[in-house]
Amino acid sequence: MNKRLKNVFWVAGENSADLHSSMVLKALKDKGCEYRHLGIGGPRMQAQGFTSLFPFTKFSIMGFAEVVRSLPYILDVEKKIRQMFSSDKPDLLVLVDYPGFNLRLAKTAYEMDIPVLYFISPQFWAWRHGRVKKLQENTNFVAAILPFEKELLDMHRVNSAYVGHPIAEEIRIEVDREVFAKTFGLDPGKKWLGFMPGSRDNEIRKMLPAYIKAIGLFPPEEYEFLISKSHTVNTELFHRFIPESLADRIHIVDGYTYEMIKYSQFLVVTSGTATLETAYIGTPFIIAYKSSSISYSIAKQLVRIKRIGLPNIILEEDVVPELIQQQVSGNNIYRTIQSFLQDEEKYSALRNSLTRIKELLSEKSASQEVAAIIERLIEESSSVKG
Numbered sequence: 001m002n003k004r005l006k007n008v009f010w011v012a013g014e015n016s017a018d019l020h021s022s023m024v025l026k027a028l029k030d031k032g033c034e035y036r037h038l039g040i041g042g043p044r045m046q047a048q049g050f051t052s053l054f055p056f057t058k059f060s061i062m063g064f065a066e067v068v069r070s071l072p073y074i075l076d077v078e079k080k081i082r083q084m085f086s087s088d089k090p091d092l093l094v095l096v097d098y099p100g101f102n103l104r105l106a107k108t109a110y111e112m113d114i115p116v117l118y119f120i121s122p123q124f125w126a127w128r129h130g131r132v133k134k135l136q137e138n139t140n141f142v143a144a145i146l147p148f149e150k151e152l153l154d155m156h157r158v159n160s161a162y163v164g165h166p167i168a169e170e171i172r173i174e175v176d177r178e179v180f181a182k183t184f185g186l187d188p189g190k191k192w193l194g195f196m197p198g199s200r201d202n203e204i205r206k207m208l209p210a211y212i213k214a215i216g217l218f219p220p221e222e223y224e225f226l227i228s229k230s231h232t233v234n235t236e237l238f239h240r241f242i243p244e245s246l247a248d249r250i251h252i253v254d255g256y257t258y259e260m261i262k263y264s265q266f267l268v269v270t271s272g273t274a275t276l277e278t279a280y281i282g283t284p285f286i287i288a289y290k291s292s293s294i295s296y297s298i299a300k301q302l303v304r305i306k307r308i309g310l311p312n313i314i315l316e317e318d319v320v321p322e323l324i325q326q327q328v329s330g331n332n333i334y335r336t337i338q339s340f341l342q343d344e345e346k347y348s349a350l351r352n353s354l355t356r357i358k359e360l361l362s363e364k365s366a367s368q369e370v371a372a373i374i375e376r377l378i379e380e381s382s383s384v385k386g
Contacts, residue, residue: 006378009081009090010039010050011105013059015232016273017096018042020120020166020366025050027371035091035378040077053084059098074101081105085112091378095139096120099131106138115381119143119370121160125152126313132156140377143370146314147360161373164364167277171258180259184251190224193337194264194283196257196274199230201237206290206328207270208241213330214268214337220249226264229254266337271308271322279311279320279357284350286321286336287312290328311357319353 012021022044025037029048038051040059046052054077078101085108093109095102099122106116116139124132125148135142135158142160144150153160181188195215197207208227215225229238229252242250253260261267261278267285269275278285287309307313311320321336340347 005034005036006092006382007036007038007088007090008092008094008374008378009084010037010041010045010094010096011098011102012039012041012045012096013056013098013101015042017098017120018044018056019170021045021094021096022048022050023166023169023367024119024370024374027367028374031371031375033371033375035374038090039081059101078104078108082108085109085114089114091115091381092117092374094119094374097122099128103131103134103138106134110138110140115140115377117141117143117370117373117377119163120145121149121153125149132158141373143366143373145366146310147363148314148316161369162364163369163373164366165276165280165361166366167273167280168358168362169365169367171277171280173258173262175256175259177259177263180256180263183256184226184253186224186226186251191222191266191341192224192226192264193218194226194228194253194260194267194285196228196261196267196269196278198270198272198274199232201234203270204233204238204241207288208238210288210290210328210330210333211268212241212243212246214333215250216246217330217334224251225249226251226253226260228252228257228260266340268333268337273310275320276310276314276357276361279354280361282351282354282358284340284347284354286323286333288323288328288333290325311354314360315353315356317353319350 010021012018018041021041025045025048028035037049038053040054041050041052042056058073089112092115094117095106097120106118109116118135118139121142121144122131136156140159142153142158143163144153144160145163145165147162150160150162186192195211197204197211227250258281261281261283264283267278267283268288269278269285271287271289275287289308308324309320309322312318323332340350
């Protein structure tokens with residue numbers, strides 16, 4: 001009689017979650033674990049044998065209006081998943097980030113006696129602190145990817161482990177500086193300044209104009225200017241902010257983002273995961289953040305931390321300069337960059353401080369750690385059922 005395959009149901013609703021989860025799936029496959037993986041996931045997970053039950057693109061939702069428009073579909077998916085769980089319980093539910101949807105699903109699963117692993121903890125330490133109570137009540141285990149989260153989860157009696165950050169395994173430099181220069185038509189004899197305006201259209205609208213103004217203040221005979229463009233950004237919108245007068249000075253980097261970070265002498269990075277990637281690679285940079293006045297006022301009331309940049313939060317120090325709201329201007333960006341490029345000691349001090357990020361995040365292999373947790377939770381579940 002054939003032994004029934006263990007079913008692992010995943011919910012990874014965003015591109016980053018798809019990438020992180022695919023690494024875990026590969027680790028499980030390499031270990032010889034014969035599980036059936038299904039649920040919500042993207043092309044990278046599917047390449048590892050994952051069965052997607054719903055269209056992945058419908059879950060990557062940004063902005064309040066888009067969330068409202070998508071709500072009927074999301075609620076319908078939740079209903080269908082509940083029905084699936086009722087008729088055929090999975091042996092484990094793995095929830096990856098995506099807290100609004102996933103915390104509701106965690107409650108449903110836990111009430112149905114389905115083990116729940118939460119991979120990438122909601123940032124309850126920054127805002128919406130009540131989410132940690134939901135983690136404590138409705139999950140069996142939380143795999144945290146930031147070093148300080150384990151202690152905070154312990155304080156709230158949440159079973160957890162620090163598993164390392166996925167970027168430590170995902171960042172790969174594929175071409176050398178010479179090849180990169182040829183690919184994007186860069187002068188290797190000049191200083192390269194990189195600008196990363198973000199991966200969402202609203203970030204482009206807020207950040208790119210200030211970055212363009214800063215670029216216009218640097219002498220083009222000394223510098224090359226690189227701007228990263230995410231595939232998730234509207235191309236027409238992106239180019240709308242680049243004036244013809246500067247178009248021949250600017251090199252748009254679509255792909256090879258890690259190379260851009262590594263080979264630039266200095267970068268300006270919009271707050272988000274990219275700041276952690278830049279810190280990990282080790283190139284000196286500044287963090288910039290700007291939202292609408294209303295959104296920022298609300299956020300100030302809700303957010304519980306003083307720093308916005310993940311590298312500074314992790315190090316508990318103001319290591320990387322942060323420009324916030326009205327501070328994000330072409331002049332301020334220009335002056336801040338020059339303050340580092342004209343002071344070798346200051347520049348070296350920042351570069352040296354960033355090495356601590358790489359040491360902290362490389363301490364463990366997230367994919368291997370999470371794969372081992374999945375194995376253990378399924379084994380424990382089987383023992384209880386047996």
